[in-house]
Amino acid sequence: MPVAIVRQGDYLIASVQSDLSDNEVLRLRDDLAERVGQLRLRGIIIDVGALDVIDSFVARSLRSIAVTARLRGADTVVVGIQPDVAIAMVQFRLNLEPLQAALDLDEALVLLDRSAHGEGEDGA
Amino acid sequence: MGHEVHIPITSDADMVPARAQGRALALSLGFSTTDATLIATAISEIARNILVHVGRGQMVMRPVHEGNRRGLVVIARDDGPGIRDVEAALEHGHASRGGLGLGLPGARRLMDEFHVASELHRGTTVTMTKWRIRDELERLREQRRDRG
Secondary structure: OOEEEEEEOOEEEEEEOOOOOHHHHHHHHHHHHHHHHHOOOOEEEEEOOOOOOOOHHHHHHHHHHHHHHHHOOOEEEEEOOOHHHHHHHHHHOOOOOOOEEEOOHHHHHHHHHHHHOOOOOOOO | OOOOEEEEEOOHHHHHHHHHHHHHHHHHOOOOHHHHHHHHHHHHHHHHHHHHHOOOEEEEEEEEEEOOEEEEEEEEEEOOOOOOOHHHHHOOOOOEOOEOOOHHHHHHHHOOEEEEEEEOOOEEEEEEEEEEEOOHHHHHHHHHHHHO
């Protein structure tokens, strides 16, 4: 399985293990959308550190995961975007909004805890 | 030095090795990991373009030389319906089937040279190149090697 998914409290952590084909990206998207409702999750963390390439399709899929999860009451944070991948995304003009990004898992957990407690909406 | 790589693009599963081989060839040609990532991302977009619009095609990647420049060229061919308005397809945000039209313009921004030749009912060929400037040291070493 190219993505390892573990649950931690109200959060789900999905760690991408290797480069994904488009179909695997779509499967991940559908899988996460389903679990958010089933498990009554408050947050999703997607670790993309193993991805050497984030192209327009992956960016769009990550965005759609975040939008779908938001509609079902959960926030999504992407962690581990490699520096080279970040440079490529900027040059490509790819945008992950409204997705939040964090450097690592610890930061992602802080971000999710913060929005779960209603902070951070207006930068507070 | 790297060699020529041929990759048939016939299904979504072909994109993973296409990206990996593009990156490996770029690194073997002395490109930085950043440039190798830009090249792999452009390859990914162009391969998907073939799959979404035509369904099958062929990709060739090889080293190119021009004066002091060393580079990598990617040639992607398909026998599809062709693109009626290449300029529009290259414009950012041009709406296309199954995507947001980011593929071609995005790939163009990642590469140094980008050319689309398309003939209606005949197919499309995308040729894109990334250049690497050799530094003084590399030039000296090469001269020495050539002298024997």
